[in-house]
Amino acid sequence: MNTEKMLLWALAICVGIVTILSVPKYILGGDAFMPLAIQIFSFLLGAAFVLYLLIAFMNKSWSKYSGSGAIAFWAGIIAVGLLCLTGLLILMATLGMHLPQWLAQSVVPLRALTFWVVIAVGIILLSLMLFPKKSTA
Amino acid sequence: MKAKLIDLTRCTECRSCITACENWNKLEPHTIGKSASEIKASYEASNGAWELSKEDWTVVTLDPNNPRNFYKKQCMHCDDPMCVKNCPANAITKYDNGAVVVDPEKCEGVRLCVEACPFGVPVFDESEGVVKKCTLCYDRITQNPGLEPACVKACPSKAVTFGERDALIGKAKANPNIKYIYGGGEEYDSSVIYASAVPFDQIGFEKAQIHGIPNLLEKIVNPLGAAAVVGGVAIAAMHALKKRENEVKKSGGKK
Structure with a gap:
Protein backbone atom coordinates (compact mmCIF):
# COMPACT_ATOMS: atom_id res chain seq x y z
CA MET A 1 0.00 0.00 0.00
CA ASN A 2 1.54 3.37 -1.00
CA THR A 3 1.62 6.49 1.19
CA GLU A 4 -1.28 8.15 -0.62
CA LYS A 5 -3.55 5.16 -0.06
CA MET A 6 -2.51 4.93 3.58
CA LEU A 7 -3.33 8.61 4.08
CA LEU A 8 -6.66 8.16 2.33
CA TRP A 9 -7.54 5.34 4.73
CA ALA A 10 -6.36 7.43 7.69
CA LEU A 11 -8.57 10.30 6.47
CA ALA A 12 -11.55 7.98 6.01
CA ILE A 13 -11.16 6.47 9.50
CA CYS A 14 -10.69 9.86 11.22
CA VAL A 15 -13.57 11.49 9.34
CA GLY A 16 -15.76 8.46 10.07
CA ILE A 17 -15.06 8.56 13.81
CA VAL A 18 -15.44 12.36 14.08
CA THR A 19 -18.70 12.24 12.07
CA ILE A 20 -20.25 9.34 13.98
CA LEU A 21 -19.43 10.98 17.33
CA SER A 22 -20.63 14.41 16.17
CA VAL A 23 -23.93 13.47 14.53
CA PRO A 24 -25.83 13.29 17.87
CA LYS A 25 -24.94 16.93 18.56
CA TYR A 26 -24.77 18.59 15.15
CA ILE A 27 -27.55 16.81 13.24
CA LEU A 28 -29.80 15.24 15.89
CA GLY A 29 -29.51 18.19 18.30
CA GLY A 30 -28.61 16.06 21.33
CA ASP A 31 -25.61 16.09 23.63
CA ALA A 32 -22.04 15.86 22.36
CA PHE A 33 -20.70 12.30 22.50
CA MET A 34 -17.13 11.54 23.66
CA PRO A 35 -15.77 15.08 23.08
CA LEU A 36 -12.19 14.05 23.91
CA ALA A 37 -12.20 11.41 21.16
CA ILE A 38 -13.55 14.05 18.72
CA GLN A 39 -10.68 16.38 19.67
CA ILE A 40 -8.00 13.69 19.28
CA PHE A 41 -9.28 12.41 15.94
CA SER A 42 -9.79 15.99 14.70
CA PHE A 43 -6.08 16.68 15.30
CA LEU A 44 -5.14 13.47 13.47
CA LEU A 45 -7.55 14.39 10.68
CA GLY A 46 -5.96 17.81 10.26
CA ALA A 47 -2.46 16.33 10.07
CA ALA A 48 -3.50 13.59 7.63
CA PHE A 49 -5.37 16.10 5.46
CA VAL A 50 -2.39 18.44 5.12
CA LEU A 51 -0.10 15.52 4.22
CA TYR A 52 -2.65 14.12 1.77
CA LEU A 53 -3.09 17.48 0.08
CA LEU A 54 0.68 17.75 -0.43
CA ILE A 55 0.97 14.25 -1.88
CA ALA A 56 -2.19 14.62 -4.00
CA PHE A 57 -0.84 17.92 -5.38
CA MET A 58 2.52 16.33 -6.24
CA ASN A 59 0.92 13.24 -7.85
CA LYS A 60 -1.93 15.21 -9.51
CA SER A 61 -4.25 12.62 -7.94
CA TRP A 62 -7.44 14.27 -9.25
CA SER A 63 -6.62 13.08 -12.78
CA LYS A 64 -6.94 9.45 -11.61
CA TYR A 65 -10.64 9.80 -10.88
CA SER A 66 -13.60 10.07 -13.23
CA GLY A 67 -17.42 9.90 -12.97
CA SER A 68 -18.67 9.05 -9.45
CA GLY A 69 -15.08 8.75 -8.25
CA ALA A 70 -14.30 12.34 -9.24
CA ILE A 71 -17.45 13.62 -7.51
CA ALA A 72 -16.53 11.70 -4.34
CA PHE A 73 -12.93 12.98 -4.54
CA TRP A 74 -13.81 16.68 -4.86
CA ALA A 75 -16.78 16.59 -2.46
CA GLY A 76 -14.56 14.71 0.01
CA ILE A 77 -11.74 17.24 -0.30
CA ILE A 78 -14.20 20.14 0.26
CA ALA A 79 -15.94 18.39 3.18
CA VAL A 80 -12.71 17.41 4.96
CA GLY A 81 -11.30 20.89 4.26
CA LEU A 82 -14.36 22.50 5.88
CA LEU A 83 -14.21 20.05 8.77
CA CYS A 84 -10.57 21.00 9.38
CA LEU A 85 -11.33 24.72 8.97
CA THR A 86 -14.23 24.70 11.46
CA GLY A 87 -12.15 22.55 13.82
CA LEU A 88 -9.35 25.11 13.57
CA LEU A 89 -11.78 27.97 14.33
CA ILE A 90 -13.07 26.10 17.40
CA LEU A 91 -9.45 25.57 18.51
CA MET A 92 -8.69 29.27 17.98
CA ALA A 93 -11.70 30.27 20.13
CA THR A 94 -10.63 27.76 22.80
CA LEU A 95 -7.18 29.35 22.86
CA GLY A 96 -8.83 32.71 23.50
CA MET A 97 -8.21 34.18 20.04
CA HIS A 98 -10.73 36.78 18.94
CA LEU A 99 -13.04 35.78 16.06
CA PRO A 100 -15.32 38.19 14.21
CA GLN A 101 -18.87 37.79 15.53
CA TRP A 102 -20.31 36.66 12.15
CA LEU A 103 -17.60 33.98 11.88
CA ALA A 104 -18.13 32.74 15.43
CA GLN A 105 -21.86 32.48 14.71
CA SER A 106 -21.17 30.55 11.46
CA VAL A 107 -18.88 27.82 12.81
CA VAL A 108 -21.50 25.43 14.21
CA PRO A 109 -23.99 25.63 11.27
CA LEU A 110 -21.10 25.26 8.80
CA ARG A 111 -19.83 22.22 10.69
CA ALA A 112 -23.34 20.72 10.71
CA LEU A 113 -23.59 21.22 6.92
CA THR A 114 -20.16 19.61 6.54
CA PHE A 115 -21.29 16.50 8.40
CA TRP A 116 -24.24 16.14 6.01
CA VAL A 117 -21.80 16.37 3.06
CA VAL A 118 -19.48 13.82 4.71
CA ILE A 119 -22.43 11.40 5.02
CA ALA A 120 -23.26 11.96 1.31
CA VAL A 121 -19.62 11.31 0.31
CA GLY A 122 -19.58 8.23 2.54
CA ILE A 123 -22.59 6.80 0.69
CA ILE A 124 -20.89 7.36 -2.69
CA LEU A 125 -17.65 5.80 -1.44
CA LEU A 126 -19.55 2.79 -0.10
CA SER A 127 -21.11 2.30 -3.52
CA LEU A 128 -17.66 2.61 -5.19
CA MET A 129 -16.26 -0.01 -2.80
CA LEU A 130 -19.17 -2.41 -3.15
CA PHE A 131 -19.26 -2.10 -6.93
CA PRO A 132 -15.65 -1.44 -7.95
CA LYS A 133 -14.75 -0.71 -11.56
CA LYS A 134 -12.90 -3.66 -13.02
CA SER A 135 -9.43 -2.93 -14.31
CA THR A 136 -9.30 -2.99 -18.12
CA ALA A 137 -5.59 -3.85 -18.14
CA MET B 1 -42.68 33.14 29.72
CA GLY B 204 -24.05 53.28 25.24
CA PHE B 205 -26.34 50.26 24.88
CA GLU B 206 -25.49 48.34 21.71
CA LYS B 207 -28.36 46.49 20.08
CA ALA B 208 -27.79 43.02 18.61
CA GLN B 209 -26.36 42.96 15.12
CA ILE B 210 -27.94 40.50 12.70
CA HIS B 211 -25.29 38.99 10.44
CA GLY B 212 -26.38 37.73 7.01
CA ILE B 213 -24.07 34.73 6.62
CA PRO B 214 -24.83 32.85 9.88
CA ASN B 215 -28.51 33.73 9.48
CA LEU B 216 -28.56 32.22 5.97
CA LEU B 217 -26.46 29.20 6.99
CA GLU B 218 -28.82 28.42 9.85
CA LYS B 219 -31.81 28.44 7.51
CA ILE B 220 -30.26 26.30 4.75
CA VAL B 221 -28.12 23.86 6.70
CA ASN B 222 -30.71 21.08 7.14
CA PRO B 223 -32.49 21.31 3.73
CA LEU B 224 -29.15 21.64 1.91
CA GLY B 225 -27.64 18.82 3.98
CA ALA B 226 -30.59 16.54 3.28
CA ALA B 227 -30.33 17.42 -0.44
CA ALA B 228 -26.61 16.52 -0.36
CA VAL B 229 -27.41 13.11 1.16
CA VAL B 230 -30.20 12.49 -1.42
CA GLY B 231 -27.72 13.50 -4.15
CA GLY B 232 -25.14 11.10 -2.69
CA VAL B 233 -27.66 8.25 -2.67
CA ALA B 234 -28.63 9.06 -6.30
CA ILE B 235 -24.98 9.07 -7.45
CA ALA B 236 -24.32 5.81 -5.58
CA ALA B 237 -27.42 4.20 -7.13
CA MET B 238 -26.46 5.39 -10.62
CA HIS B 239 -22.98 3.97 -10.16
CA ALA B 240 -24.38 0.61 -9.04
CA LEU B 241 -26.87 0.50 -11.93
CA LYS B 242 -24.18 1.38 -14.47
CA LYS B 243 -21.94 -1.34 -13.10
CA ARG B 244 -24.78 -3.84 -13.33
CA GLU B 245 -25.60 -2.70 -16.88
CA ASN B 246 -21.96 -3.18 -17.93
CA GLU B 247 -21.91 -6.66 -16.41
CA VAL B 248 -25.10 -7.61 -18.26
CA LYS B 249 -23.66 -6.27 -21.52
CA LYS B 250 -20.39 -8.19 -21.03
CA SER B 251 -22.19 -11.43 -20.30
CA GLY B 252 -24.28 -11.02 -23.48
CA GLY B 253 -27.54 -10.33 -21.66
CA LYS B 254 -27.51 -13.58 -19.68
CA LYS B 255 -27.61 -11.95 -16.21
Whole structure:
Protein backbone atom coordinates (compact mmCIF):
# COMPACT_ATOMS: atom_id res chain seq x y z
CA MET A 1 0.00 0.00 0.00
CA ASN A 2 1.54 3.37 -1.00
CA THR A 3 1.62 6.49 1.19
CA GLU A 4 -1.28 8.15 -0.62
CA LYS A 5 -3.55 5.16 -0.06
CA MET A 6 -2.51 4.93 3.58
CA LEU A 7 -3.33 8.61 4.08
CA LEU A 8 -6.66 8.16 2.33
CA TRP A 9 -7.54 5.34 4.73
CA ALA A 10 -6.36 7.43 7.69
CA LEU A 11 -8.57 10.30 6.47
CA ALA A 12 -11.55 7.98 6.01
CA ILE A 13 -11.16 6.47 9.50
CA CYS A 14 -10.69 9.86 11.22
CA VAL A 15 -13.57 11.49 9.34
CA GLY A 16 -15.76 8.46 10.07
CA ILE A 17 -15.06 8.56 13.81
CA VAL A 18 -15.44 12.36 14.08
CA THR A 19 -18.70 12.24 12.07
CA ILE A 20 -20.25 9.34 13.98
CA LEU A 21 -19.43 10.98 17.33
CA SER A 22 -20.63 14.41 16.17
CA VAL A 23 -23.93 13.47 14.53
CA PRO A 24 -25.83 13.29 17.87
CA LYS A 25 -24.94 16.93 18.56
CA TYR A 26 -24.77 18.59 15.15
CA ILE A 27 -27.55 16.81 13.24
CA LEU A 28 -29.80 15.24 15.89
CA GLY A 29 -29.51 18.19 18.30
CA GLY A 30 -28.61 16.06 21.33
CA ASP A 31 -25.61 16.09 23.63
CA ALA A 32 -22.04 15.86 22.36
CA PHE A 33 -20.70 12.30 22.50
CA MET A 34 -17.13 11.54 23.66
CA PRO A 35 -15.77 15.08 23.08
CA LEU A 36 -12.19 14.05 23.91
CA ALA A 37 -12.20 11.41 21.16
CA ILE A 38 -13.55 14.05 18.72
CA GLN A 39 -10.68 16.38 19.67
CA ILE A 40 -8.00 13.69 19.28
CA PHE A 41 -9.28 12.41 15.94
CA SER A 42 -9.79 15.99 14.70
CA PHE A 43 -6.08 16.68 15.30
CA LEU A 44 -5.14 13.47 13.47
CA LEU A 45 -7.55 14.39 10.68
CA GLY A 46 -5.96 17.81 10.26
CA ALA A 47 -2.46 16.33 10.07
CA ALA A 48 -3.50 13.59 7.63
CA PHE A 49 -5.37 16.10 5.46
CA VAL A 50 -2.39 18.44 5.12
CA LEU A 51 -0.10 15.52 4.22
CA TYR A 52 -2.65 14.12 1.77
CA LEU A 53 -3.09 17.48 0.08
CA LEU A 54 0.68 17.75 -0.43
CA ILE A 55 0.97 14.25 -1.88
CA ALA A 56 -2.19 14.62 -4.00
CA PHE A 57 -0.84 17.92 -5.38
CA MET A 58 2.52 16.33 -6.24
CA ASN A 59 0.92 13.24 -7.85
CA LYS A 60 -1.93 15.21 -9.51
CA SER A 61 -4.25 12.62 -7.94
CA TRP A 62 -7.44 14.27 -9.25
CA SER A 63 -6.62 13.08 -12.78
CA LYS A 64 -6.94 9.45 -11.61
CA TYR A 65 -10.64 9.80 -10.88
CA SER A 66 -13.60 10.07 -13.23
CA GLY A 67 -17.42 9.90 -12.97
CA SER A 68 -18.67 9.05 -9.45
CA GLY A 69 -15.08 8.75 -8.25
CA ALA A 70 -14.30 12.34 -9.24
CA ILE A 71 -17.45 13.62 -7.51
CA ALA A 72 -16.53 11.70 -4.34
CA PHE A 73 -12.93 12.98 -4.54
CA TRP A 74 -13.81 16.68 -4.86
CA ALA A 75 -16.78 16.59 -2.46
CA GLY A 76 -14.56 14.71 0.01
CA ILE A 77 -11.74 17.24 -0.30
CA ILE A 78 -14.20 20.14 0.26
CA ALA A 79 -15.94 18.39 3.18
CA VAL A 80 -12.71 17.41 4.96
CA GLY A 81 -11.30 20.89 4.26
CA LEU A 82 -14.36 22.50 5.88
CA LEU A 83 -14.21 20.05 8.77
CA CYS A 84 -10.57 21.00 9.38
CA LEU A 85 -11.33 24.72 8.97
CA THR A 86 -14.23 24.70 11.46
CA GLY A 87 -12.15 22.55 13.82
CA LEU A 88 -9.35 25.11 13.57
CA LEU A 89 -11.78 27.97 14.33
CA ILE A 90 -13.07 26.10 17.40
CA LEU A 91 -9.45 25.57 18.51
CA MET A 92 -8.69 29.27 17.98
CA ALA A 93 -11.70 30.27 20.13
CA THR A 94 -10.63 27.76 22.80
CA LEU A 95 -7.18 29.35 22.86
CA GLY A 96 -8.83 32.71 23.50
CA MET A 97 -8.21 34.18 20.04
CA HIS A 98 -10.73 36.78 18.94
CA LEU A 99 -13.04 35.78 16.06
CA PRO A 100 -15.32 38.19 14.21
CA GLN A 101 -18.87 37.79 15.53
CA TRP A 102 -20.31 36.66 12.15
CA LEU A 103 -17.60 33.98 11.88
CA ALA A 104 -18.13 32.74 15.43
CA GLN A 105 -21.86 32.48 14.71
CA SER A 106 -21.17 30.55 11.46
CA VAL A 107 -18.88 27.82 12.81
CA VAL A 108 -21.50 25.43 14.21
CA PRO A 109 -23.99 25.63 11.27
CA LEU A 110 -21.10 25.26 8.80
CA ARG A 111 -19.83 22.22 10.69
CA ALA A 112 -23.34 20.72 10.71
CA LEU A 113 -23.59 21.22 6.92
CA THR A 114 -20.16 19.61 6.54
CA PHE A 115 -21.29 16.50 8.40
CA TRP A 116 -24.24 16.14 6.01
CA VAL A 117 -21.80 16.37 3.06
CA VAL A 118 -19.48 13.82 4.71
CA ILE A 119 -22.43 11.40 5.02
CA ALA A 120 -23.26 11.96 1.31
CA VAL A 121 -19.62 11.31 0.31
CA GLY A 122 -19.58 8.23 2.54
CA ILE A 123 -22.59 6.80 0.69
CA ILE A 124 -20.89 7.36 -2.69
CA LEU A 125 -17.65 5.80 -1.44
CA LEU A 126 -19.55 2.79 -0.10
CA SER A 127 -21.11 2.30 -3.52
CA LEU A 128 -17.66 2.61 -5.19
CA MET A 129 -16.26 -0.01 -2.80
CA LEU A 130 -19.17 -2.41 -3.15
CA PHE A 131 -19.26 -2.10 -6.93
CA PRO A 132 -15.65 -1.44 -7.95
CA LYS A 133 -14.75 -0.71 -11.56
CA LYS A 134 -12.90 -3.66 -13.02
CA SER A 135 -9.43 -2.93 -14.31
CA THR A 136 -9.30 -2.99 -18.12
CA ALA A 137 -5.59 -3.85 -18.14
CA MET B 1 -42.68 33.14 29.72
CA LYS B 2 -41.07 35.15 32.51
CA ALA B 3 -38.98 38.27 31.93
CA LYS B 4 -37.08 41.00 33.72
CA LEU B 5 -37.88 44.63 33.00
CA ILE B 6 -35.06 47.12 33.52
CA ASP B 7 -36.67 50.55 33.67
CA LEU B 8 -33.79 52.96 33.20
CA THR B 9 -36.03 55.93 33.98
CA ARG B 10 -36.18 54.69 37.59
CA CYS B 11 -32.60 53.44 37.95
CA THR B 12 -30.52 55.53 40.31
CA GLU B 13 -27.30 53.61 39.62
CA CYS B 14 -27.08 52.64 43.30
CA ARG B 15 -25.62 49.23 42.35
CA SER B 16 -27.64 47.29 44.92
CA CYS B 17 -28.32 44.84 42.10
CA ILE B 18 -24.60 44.12 41.70
CA THR B 19 -24.12 43.47 45.41
CA ALA B 20 -27.23 41.27 45.57
CA CYS B 21 -26.06 39.28 42.53
CA GLU B 22 -22.62 38.73 44.03
CA ASN B 23 -24.07 37.74 47.40
CA TRP B 24 -26.63 35.29 46.04
CA ASN B 25 -24.24 33.68 43.57
CA LYS B 26 -21.37 33.68 46.09
CA LEU B 27 -19.12 35.53 43.67
CA GLU B 28 -15.71 36.74 44.77
CA PRO B 29 -15.17 40.48 45.19
CA HIS B 30 -13.93 41.86 41.87
CA THR B 31 -10.39 42.49 43.09
CA ILE B 32 -8.67 39.28 42.03
CA GLY B 33 -5.78 39.88 39.64
CA LYS B 34 -6.08 43.66 39.91
CA SER B 35 -3.58 46.07 41.38
CA ALA B 36 -4.54 48.42 44.21
CA SER B 37 -4.53 51.41 41.86
CA GLU B 38 -6.80 49.56 39.39
CA ILE B 39 -9.25 48.69 42.17
CA LYS B 40 -9.24 52.29 43.40
CA ALA B 41 -9.78 53.63 39.87
CA SER B 42 -12.59 51.13 39.33
CA TYR B 43 -14.41 52.24 42.49
CA GLU B 44 -13.89 55.90 41.76
CA ALA B 45 -15.22 55.54 38.23
CA SER B 46 -18.26 53.43 38.87
CA ASN B 47 -18.35 52.35 42.48
CA GLY B 48 -17.26 48.89 41.45
CA ALA B 49 -16.77 46.94 38.26
CA TRP B 50 -17.72 48.51 34.95
CA GLU B 51 -17.38 45.45 32.76
CA LEU B 52 -18.84 41.98 33.10
CA SER B 53 -16.40 39.44 34.48
CA LYS B 54 -16.38 36.00 36.05
CA GLU B 55 -17.19 37.71 39.36
CA ASP B 56 -19.55 40.37 38.01
CA TRP B 57 -22.54 38.94 36.16
CA THR B 58 -24.21 42.33 36.13
CA VAL B 59 -22.67 45.80 36.16
CA VAL B 60 -23.84 49.38 35.79
CA THR B 61 -21.96 50.88 32.88
CA LEU B 62 -20.71 54.41 33.04
CA ASP B 63 -19.86 56.95 30.36
CA PRO B 64 -16.95 59.01 31.79
CA ASN B 65 -17.92 61.93 29.52
CA ASN B 66 -21.52 62.00 30.67
CA PRO B 67 -22.36 60.61 34.12
CA ARG B 68 -26.06 60.61 33.24
CA ASN B 69 -25.49 57.90 30.65
CA PHE B 70 -25.58 54.49 32.33
CA TYR B 71 -27.45 51.23 32.22
CA LYS B 72 -27.54 47.92 34.06
CA LYS B 73 -25.67 45.50 31.81
CA GLN B 74 -26.39 41.77 32.05
CA CYS B 75 -27.34 38.74 29.94
CA MET B 76 -30.37 39.42 27.70
CA HIS B 77 -31.63 35.81 28.01
CA CYS B 78 -32.45 35.81 24.30
CA ASP B 79 -35.29 33.69 22.88
CA ASP B 80 -32.99 32.41 20.14
CA PRO B 81 -29.65 32.61 21.93
CA MET B 82 -26.48 32.63 19.86
CA CYS B 83 -24.59 31.15 22.81
CA VAL B 84 -26.90 28.11 22.86
CA LYS B 85 -26.70 27.62 19.09
CA ASN B 86 -22.93 27.97 18.97
CA CYS B 87 -21.95 25.81 21.92
CA PRO B 88 -20.30 22.66 20.52
CA ALA B 89 -20.73 20.96 23.91
CA ASN B 90 -24.47 21.69 24.24
CA ALA B 91 -23.66 23.13 27.66
CA ILE B 92 -26.06 26.08 27.48
CA THR B 93 -29.82 25.68 27.77
CA LYS B 94 -32.71 28.04 27.09
CA TYR B 95 -35.44 27.12 29.57
CA ASP B 96 -39.19 27.59 29.11
CA ASN B 97 -39.21 30.12 31.95
CA GLY B 98 -36.91 32.33 29.87
CA ALA B 99 -33.56 31.72 31.57
CA VAL B 100 -30.45 30.89 29.55
CA VAL B 101 -28.12 28.92 31.80
CA VAL B 102 -24.60 27.50 31.38
CA ASP B 103 -24.10 24.02 32.81
CA PRO B 104 -20.56 24.09 34.27
CA GLU B 105 -20.42 20.29 34.24
CA LYS B 106 -20.86 20.21 30.47
CA CYS B 107 -18.93 23.38 29.56
CA GLU B 108 -15.64 22.51 27.86
CA GLY B 109 -14.35 26.08 27.75
CA VAL B 110 -14.55 26.27 23.94
CA ARG B 111 -15.55 29.97 24.22
CA LEU B 112 -17.45 30.15 20.92
CA CYS B 113 -20.36 31.54 22.97
CA VAL B 114 -18.11 34.38 24.16
CA GLU B 115 -17.33 35.32 20.56
CA ALA B 116 -20.83 34.70 19.18
CA CYS B 117 -22.90 36.62 21.77
CA PRO B 118 -24.19 39.82 20.14
CA PHE B 119 -24.12 41.59 23.52
CA GLY B 120 -20.65 40.46 24.65
CA VAL B 121 -22.00 38.88 27.81
CA PRO B 122 -20.44 35.44 28.53
CA VAL B 123 -17.09 35.60 30.27
CA PHE B 124 -14.52 32.82 30.42
CA ASP B 125 -13.28 31.92 33.88
CA GLU B 126 -9.62 30.93 33.36
CA SER B 127 -9.30 29.42 36.84
CA GLU B 128 -12.24 27.03 36.47
CA GLY B 129 -12.07 26.63 32.67
CA VAL B 130 -15.76 27.34 32.20
CA VAL B 131 -17.92 30.20 30.91
CA LYS B 132 -19.89 32.26 33.42
CA LYS B 133 -22.83 34.62 33.06
CA CYS B 134 -26.12 35.68 34.63
CA THR B 135 -28.52 32.77 35.18
CA LEU B 136 -31.63 34.94 35.69
CA CYS B 137 -31.33 33.44 39.18
CA TYR B 138 -32.62 30.14 37.81
CA ASP B 139 -32.21 28.56 41.26
CA ARG B 140 -34.46 31.24 42.79
CA ILE B 141 -37.16 31.53 40.12
CA THR B 142 -37.67 27.74 39.94
CA GLN B 143 -38.36 27.42 43.67
CA ASN B 144 -41.92 26.78 44.81
CA PRO B 145 -43.18 29.40 45.43
CA GLY B 146 -40.82 31.08 42.97
CA LEU B 147 -38.56 33.83 44.22
CA GLU B 148 -37.62 36.93 42.26
CA PRO B 149 -34.06 37.19 40.92
CA ALA B 150 -31.71 38.62 43.58
CA CYS B 151 -31.17 41.91 41.71
CA VAL B 152 -34.95 42.44 41.45
CA LYS B 153 -35.41 41.78 45.16
CA ALA B 154 -32.62 44.21 46.06
CA CYS B 155 -33.55 47.13 43.80
CA PRO B 156 -34.75 49.95 46.13
CA SER B 157 -36.29 52.07 43.36
CA LYS B 158 -38.12 49.14 41.69
CA ALA B 159 -36.27 49.85 38.46
CA VAL B 160 -35.82 46.12 37.97
CA THR B 161 -39.01 44.06 38.03
CA PHE B 162 -39.75 40.42 37.25
CA GLY B 163 -42.92 38.80 36.00
CA GLU B 164 -44.85 37.62 32.96
CA ARG B 165 -43.29 39.07 29.83
CA ASP B 166 -46.46 40.37 28.21
CA ALA B 167 -47.53 42.07 31.44
CA LEU B 168 -44.13 43.76 31.77
CA ILE B 169 -44.23 44.99 28.17
CA GLY B 170 -47.75 46.35 28.78
CA LYS B 171 -46.54 48.07 31.93
CA ALA B 172 -43.61 49.69 30.10
CA LYS B 173 -45.80 50.83 27.22
CA ALA B 174 -48.30 52.37 29.62
CA ASN B 175 -45.59 54.45 31.32
CA PRO B 176 -45.54 57.94 29.75
CA ASN B 177 -41.89 58.45 30.81
CA ILE B 178 -40.76 55.51 28.71
CA LYS B 179 -40.11 56.32 25.07
CA TYR B 180 -37.92 53.42 23.97
CA ILE B 181 -38.27 49.70 24.64
CA TYR B 182 -35.83 46.98 23.59
CA GLY B 183 -36.32 43.25 24.18
CA GLY B 184 -39.24 41.06 25.14
CA GLY B 185 -40.49 41.09 21.54
CA GLU B 186 -40.00 44.80 21.01
CA GLU B 187 -37.29 44.95 18.32
CA TYR B 188 -35.69 41.87 19.88
CA ASP B 189 -36.98 38.63 21.40
CA SER B 190 -35.57 38.15 24.88
CA SER B 191 -36.46 37.66 28.53
CA VAL B 192 -34.75 40.89 29.54
CA ILE B 193 -36.46 44.12 28.53
CA TYR B 194 -34.88 47.55 28.61
CA ALA B 195 -37.07 50.65 28.91
CA SER B 196 -35.60 54.10 28.49
CA ALA B 197 -36.56 57.74 28.11
CA VAL B 198 -33.65 58.38 25.75
CA PRO B 199 -32.46 56.49 22.66
CA PHE B 200 -30.36 53.45 23.57
CA ASP B 201 -27.30 54.59 21.62
CA GLN B 202 -27.15 57.66 23.89
CA ILE B 203 -26.61 55.49 26.96
CA GLY B 204 -24.05 53.28 25.24
CA PHE B 205 -26.34 50.26 24.88
CA GLU B 206 -25.49 48.34 21.71
CA LYS B 207 -28.36 46.49 20.08
CA ALA B 208 -27.79 43.02 18.61
CA GLN B 209 -26.36 42.96 15.12
CA ILE B 210 -27.94 40.50 12.70
CA HIS B 211 -25.29 38.99 10.44
CA GLY B 212 -26.38 37.73 7.01
CA ILE B 213 -24.07 34.73 6.62
CA PRO B 214 -24.83 32.85 9.88
CA ASN B 215 -28.51 33.73 9.48
CA LEU B 216 -28.56 32.22 5.97
CA LEU B 217 -26.46 29.20 6.99
CA GLU B 218 -28.82 28.42 9.85
CA LYS B 219 -31.81 28.44 7.51
CA ILE B 220 -30.26 26.30 4.75
CA VAL B 221 -28.12 23.86 6.70
CA ASN B 222 -30.71 21.08 7.14
CA PRO B 223 -32.49 21.31 3.73
CA LEU B 224 -29.15 21.64 1.91
CA GLY B 225 -27.64 18.82 3.98
CA ALA B 226 -30.59 16.54 3.28
CA ALA B 227 -30.33 17.42 -0.44
CA ALA B 228 -26.61 16.52 -0.36
CA VAL B 229 -27.41 13.11 1.16
CA VAL B 230 -30.20 12.49 -1.42
CA GLY B 231 -27.72 13.50 -4.15
CA GLY B 232 -25.14 11.10 -2.69
CA VAL B 233 -27.66 8.25 -2.67
CA ALA B 234 -28.63 9.06 -6.30
CA ILE B 235 -24.98 9.07 -7.45
CA ALA B 236 -24.32 5.81 -5.58
CA ALA B 237 -27.42 4.20 -7.13
CA MET B 238 -26.46 5.39 -10.62
CA HIS B 239 -22.98 3.97 -10.16
CA ALA B 240 -24.38 0.61 -9.04
CA LEU B 241 -26.87 0.50 -11.93
CA LYS B 242 -24.18 1.38 -14.47
CA LYS B 243 -21.94 -1.34 -13.10
CA ARG B 244 -24.78 -3.84 -13.33
CA GLU B 245 -25.60 -2.70 -16.88
CA ASN B 246 -21.96 -3.18 -17.93
CA GLU B 247 -21.91 -6.66 -16.41
CA VAL B 248 -25.10 -7.61 -18.26
CA LYS B 249 -23.66 -6.27 -21.52
CA LYS B 250 -20.39 -8.19 -21.03
CA SER B 251 -22.19 -11.43 -20.30
CA GLY B 252 -24.28 -11.02 -23.48
CA GLY B 253 -27.54 -10.33 -21.66
CA LYS B 254 -27.51 -13.58 -19.68
CA LYS B 255 -27.61 -11.95 -16.21
